[in-house]
Amino acid sequence: MSEWSPDIDRLRAFDDGEWLAVEREYAGRLLAYVARRVPDVQAREDVVQEVFLGAVRGIGSFDDSYTFEQYLFGICRNRTIDHLRRRQALAPGGADDGEGPDLFDDLAGETETPSRIVRRDDLWGRGSELLTEILRAWVQETWEAGELRRLMVIEALFSGGWRNRDTWQRFGLRDETAVAGIKFRALKRLRELAAARDPGGHLVQALSQEAAGGQAPIDVARAWRENRVSCPARHWLARLRAGTLDEGPAEFIRFHLEEMKCPWCLANQDDLERSEDSLDPLLEKVRASTARYLRSRTL
Ligand SMILES: [Zn+2]
Structure with missing residues (x-):
């Protein structure tokens, strides 16, 4: 059994049907990723919505040496970090509000410091x-x-x-x-x-x-x-x-x-445990913003 993955050429051509298939396939696992880090339900959905918009906007520069899931999860990680940074900046004294201890630290630990990346990439x-x-x-x-x-x-x-x-x-x-x-x-x-x-x-x-x-x-x-x-x-x-x-x-x-x-x-794993129809409201929301962007590019 192989994993479903989208036709990248159709995505690059802003094919509405292919993007719809992408949303249905991946929204659940992206939401599950964000849900482990962002306590606020509304904010989670906003992050997922931004991930799909970012994916549509960036598809022209998709690097074929990665899988499409890696591409989406990469955007998802960055959007989640952006969201947590904004939230941290808004919190009194920038302190943790106790809702999600260690989450930001864990996430930051998943990325390398930029200087290290540059140094290694230069060499390599x-x-x-x-x-x-x-x-x-x-x-x-x-x-x-x-x-x-x-x-x-x-x-x-x-x-x-x-x-x-x-x-x-x-x-x-x-x-x-x-x-x-x-x-x-x-x-x-x-x-x-x-x-x-x-x-x-x-x-x-x-x-x-x-x-x-x-x-x-x-x-x-x-x-x-x-x-x-x-x-x-x-x-x-x-x-x-x-x-x-x-x-x-x-x-x-x-x-x-x-x-x-x-x-x-x-x-x-979280996504596999979710009940079938619980994603419908999120999918509608994502669809609305993605479809609007696709129309603006294809008309
Ligand atoms: Zn793994």
């Missing part, structure tokens, strides 16, 4: 794309081999930033050395995958630096999280919910949701 250019590609390939082969414990350990280290000390205990490994061994082997395999795709050898070199514990000019954690290299497709979340998954995949997905707290998969 296409490097981060290639890094994402080999991480995905590694996740895929590890998943297919049923090595889900190894996948969890690596996700905890690479994406979660866990220390070896915490990791071996969580996964019932012999000691810290066992964790270091798993990391060493993963980086070795990543270098092999990189070597096949990167004749210049820059990524291989950077991965060696990473393995040696040096300051490698790559950001594995960021590539992992932002490009969702280990996120299960939505139908896996549905199967977890229905209780029809084997224990291995189920354990990984629960870990990804509950311990890695992947914001995008949590949003999909």
Whole structure:
């Protein structure tokens, strides 16, 4: 079962029907993402409405190396941050009003500081794309081999930033050395995958630096999280919910949701739990503003 994704050319041509399909498909999961961060129901809907408008306006510069869902969630994250910043600025003394402790901090933690992004992107250019590609390939082969414990350990280290000390205990490994061994082997395999795709050898070199514990000019954690290299497709979340998954995949997905707290998969999970028709008022609202914009572009 593959995920539905829209026809980007039709979206670029401001095709009303395709945009309507996009709204129906994604409004629920976007609302679920915002709902975990914005307590006010009205404000949540406004944010989702802005996300769709932003998506229509920006579709001309959509980058095909991302999925459409990543594109939407990226806009959603930015609009949510904008909203929380505005709300924080309005609150007396800029203090937290107690409605949503830590939410803004969590969200801010999902983004890198701009200077760091610039520095790494300068150094890397296409490097981060290639890094994402080999991480995905590694996740895929590890998943297919049923090595889900190894996948969890690596996700905890690479994406979660866990220390070896915490990791071996969580996964019932012999000691810290066992964790270091798993990391060493993963980086070795990543270098092999990189070597096949990167004749210049820059990524291989950077991965060696990473393995040696040096300051490698790559950001594995960021590539992992932002490009969702280990996120299960939505139908896996549905199967977890229905209780029809084997224990291995189920354990990984629960870990990804509950311990890695992947914001995008949590949003999909919340969305799967919502009742069918509860979205109708939001969809009407979104439709009104999107359709108005589409008409202004196509008349
Ligand atoms: Zn995820």
